[in-house]
């Protein structure tokens with residue numbers, strides 16, 4: 001068979017497979033679940049961004065006050081933001097008056113513009129805004145590959161109320177929030193604690209049910225330090241960045257312990273100038289984490305990044 005024909009056939013097979021996958025993935029409808037009192041979570045699917053999930057493959061949250069709703073994270077596009085708004089509207093008539101971004105990944109903030117146009121105030125810590133500005137263009141291009149036409153009408157729009165500092169307390173609609181920089185997954189990532197309800201929205205510091213990803217901008221040392229601050233807050237309820245609403249025990253086991261595992265084993269091996277490949281092989285199959293979703297895809301790359309980080313900065 002001529003190679004051009006073979007390539008054409010191969011491409012059409014691949015295309016057929018993708019079409020089939022795209023058609024069978026049921027559309028994700030964001031639903032609010034009550035965490036406690038006026039505090040709700042919207043738990044997104046654990047897999048990759050897609051048209052079916054509208055790029056909402058992360059967790060969101062909101063707090064109903066009698067002056068309006070505080071929404072935590074705004075979705076990956078205007079389209080996704082509208083789906084989040086519908087989930088809120090099934091719970092309360094109150095308008096979304098405040099939008100808070102816990103981080104700078106696409107699904108945390110590209111819906112800002114949708115809510116700002118309806119009069120919501122968008123808040124973020126200064127360090128978060130700085131990263132959003134740096135990554136906006138690249139995110140729009142990257143996201144287009146996953147959600148295509150759904151990006152139409154989406155304008156990257158950073159917070160209009162920017163809070164300097166790394167430990168901020170604000171009160172919105174009578175609800176006091178403590179807002180801490182974690183810089184775990186991306187520089188300027190944050191967590192938001194609601195003392196009156198003993199709930200923490202951890203942003204991408206905590207993943208449960210699936211393995212967390214260590215990306216080139218991630219910092220496992222800062223993550224481990226942020227985990228100590230999370231323990232000090234002692235929330236009864238934890239809304240992780242990804243995975244089910246949970247408690248500190250699961251957060252510790254599936255994220256806190258994993259940061260420590262990477263630092264104490266892979267980071268330490270890099271400090272000792274042990275060879276990379278042997279190190280990755282030696283720690284390739286930790287019993288405590290290999291049941292987590294996405295483990296096969298992420299663990300080796302995570303170790304690799306931690307090794308390189310500690311090698312250049314022991």
Ligand SMILES: [Zn+2]
Pocket residue numbers: 058105204241242
């Ligand atoms: Zn995330």
